[in-house]
Amino acid sequence: MLFQWRHEDPAASTPVRGAQHALRLRRIFDDTHDLAWRLLRRFGVPPERVEDAVQQVFLITAERLDDILPGSERAFVYGVVLGVSRSIVRRGWREVLGDDSDLRSAGPTEAEALLDRKRLVEECDRILDRLAPELREVFVLHEIEGLSSAEVARLVGIPQGTVSSRLRRARQLFRTEVEALGAVNTSTEVHGG
Amino acid sequence: MADDRLLDTSNVALERELIRAAAEEGPPPSVRRRGLAALGLLAVATPAAAAPAALAAAGAGKTPGAAGLLGWNLLFKWGMVAAMFGGAAVGGAVAFEGAIANSPPNEPTPVVHRASDPEGPGHQSQATPGESGPTRVQAEEDRAEALAAPPGHSPATAAPATRPPRGTSGASSIREEIDLIDRARANLASGAPDRALAVLRDYSARHPRGELREEAAVVRIEALRAKGDERAASAAVRRFERRFPASAHQDRVLDGGTR
Numbered sequence: 272m273l274f275q276w277r278h279e280d281p282a283a284s285t286p287v288r289g290a291q292h293a294l295r296l297r298r299i300f301d302d303t304h305d306l307a308w309r310l311l312r313r314f315g316v317p318p319e320r321v322e323d324a325v326q327q328v329f330l331i332t333a334e335r336l337d338d339i340l341p342g343s344e345r346a347f348v349y350g351v352v353l354g355v356s357r358s359i360v361r362r363g364w365r366e367v368l369g370d371d372s373d374l375r376s377a378g379p380t381e382a383e384a385l386l387d388r389k390r391l392v393e394e395c396d397r398i399l400d401r402l403a404p405e406l407r408e409v410f411v412l413h414e415i416e417g418l419s420s421a422e423v424a425r426l427v428g429i430p431q432g433t434v435s436s437r438l439r440r441a442r443q444l445f446r447t448e449v450e451a452l453g454a455v456n457t458s459t460e461v462h463g464g
Numbered sequence: 465m466a467d468d469r470l471l472d473t474s475n476v477a478l479e480r481e482l483i484r485a486a487a488e489e490g491p492p493p494s495v496r497r498r499g500l501a502a503l504g505l506l507a508v509a510t511p512a513a514a515a516p517a518a519l520a521a522a523g524a525g526k527t528p529g530a531a532g533l534l535g536w537n538l539l540f541k542w543g544m545v546a547a548m549f550g551g552a553a554v555g556g557a558v559a560f561e562g563a564i565a566n567s568p569p570n571e572p573t574p575v576v577h578r579a580s581d582p583e584g585p586g587h588q589s590q591a592t593p594g595e596s597g598p599t600r601v602q603a604e605e606d607r608a609e610a611l612a613a614p615p616g617h618s619p620a621t622a623a624p625a626t627r628p629p630r631g632t633s634g635a636s637s638i639r640e641e642i643d644l645i646d647r648a649r650a651n652l653a654s655g656a657p658d659r660a661l662a663v664l665r666d667y668s669a670r671h672p673r674g675e676l677r678e679e680a681a682v683v684r685i686e687a688l689r690a691k692g693d694e695r696a697a698s699a700a701v702r703r704f705e706r707r708f709p710a711s712a713h714q715d716r717v718l719d720g721g722t723r
Contacts, residue, residue: 296505297505416487420467
C-alpha cells in the first residue's frame with residue numbers, strides 16, 4: 272500500500288481518508304512545485320541539492336497536511352521552503368556543479384536562447400549570493416516572486432517596516448552589482464571586440 | 465514600502481532582464497515527475513472538472529465523491545504493483561527529515577513510499593510480430609499511440625481518472641488486472657513463458673486501456689526473453705522506451721540487453 276499509518280486510528284486510517292489526503296496533496300504539489308523549486312534555487316540551495324530539497328518540502332507538507340487550513344496551502348509551502356533552504360544553506364552547502372542537460376537536448380538556435388537565459392539566471396544568482404540571507408529572502412520573495420510587503424512580513428515573521436528597510440538595502444546592493452556587471456559587459460564589448 | 469517591483473519600474477534593462485529570467489525559470493519536467501513518484505502521487509489525478517469538488521470535500525472533511533474513491537483505487541493499484549514488482553517498481557520508504565515541524569503525536573501520518581509511473585499508468589499494447597502478425601501489431605500500436613499522451617505532457621492530464629469509465633467497477637477491474645498479471649508472472653516463474661504470454665494476450669484483450677499496461681509490458685518483455693525470442697523482445701523494448709521514456713522499469717527492461 273502506498274500509505275501506511277504510523278498511529279492506528281480506525282476513524283482516520285480508512286481508504287476514504289487516504290484518497291482525500293492524496294488528492295489534496297497532489298493538488299498542492301501541482302500548484303506549488305515549480306514555485307518551491309525556483310525559490311530554493313534563488314535562496315541559494317545548490318543545483319545538485321534542489322531536487323532533494325523540493326522532495327523534502329513536499330514530504331513535510333504530506334506529514335502536516337491535516338494541519339494546513341484550506342486556502343493557506345501556498346503560504347504553508349512558502350514557509351516550508353524558507354525553513355528547508357535556511358537549513359541547507361546554514362549547513363554550508365556551496366554551489367559546485369552546473370546542470371547543462373537542457374542545453375544538451377536543445378537545437379543550436381534554441382540552445383543559444385537557453386544559454387542566454389541560463390547566463391542571466393546564473394548572474395542573478397551570483398548577485399543574490401552576495402546578499403546577506405535576510406536581505407536575499409526579502410528581495411527574492413518581493414522582486415522575483417512578486418509577494419507584497421505585507422505577505423513577505425507575515426511569511427518571514429518580521430514587521431512590515433523591517434521588510435521595507437531590508438528591501439531598500441537589498442535593492443541598493445543588487446543595483447550596484449548589476450551596474451558593475453553592465454560595466455564589465457560594456458567594457459568587454461568595447462575592448463574585446 | 466511601495467509594492468512596485470523592479471521588474472516593472474527599474475530603468476536599468478539588465479536589472480529587469482536578470483529578475484525576469486530568475487522569475488521565469490522552472491524545473492525540467494523530469495524533476496516534477498520524480499517528485500510525484502517519490503510521493504506516490506503519479507496515479508492520483510486532479511482533473512480540472514473533478515478535482516475542485518473532491519479537494520473541497522477533502523479539505524472540509526466531507527465524504528469524497530467518485531474522484532476521491534478512484535484516487536484510492538489507484539493508490540491501491542500502485543500498492544499492489546509495488547508488491548508485485550518489489551524493488552524495481554518501488555523503493556524503500558522515503559525518509560522524512562523533520563527539519564521544520566513534527567506531526568502531533570496522536571496524528572495518523574502517512575508513510576509515503578516511492579511509486580513508479582512517470583507518465584501515469586501504461587499505454588503498452590501486448591501484441592508483437594512474433595505472436596500475432598504485423599497487421600494486428602500495427603493496429604494495436606496505433607491504438608496505443610493514440611491513447612498515449614505526448615512527451616512532456618502534464619501527468620495530471622494523462623492520469624487514469626480522465627479516462628472513460630470501463631465496463632467494470634474500478635476496484636474489481638483493477639483486481640482482475642492484478643490477478644492476470646500475477647498469473648502471467650507465476651507462469652513465467654515456473655518456466656512457462658508461452659503460457660505467460662497467453663495470459664498477457666488475455667489481459668490485453670480484457671483490458672485494452674488497463675491501468676497495469678506498463679507492468680504487463682515489462683512482464684511480456686521478460687517472457688519473450690525467457691522464450692528466447694530476442695527479436696520480439698527487442699521490438700518490445702523499443703516500444704517500451706518510446707512509450708514510457710521515464711519509466712522506473714527502464715533499468716529492469718534494459719538489463720536484458722536486447723535493445
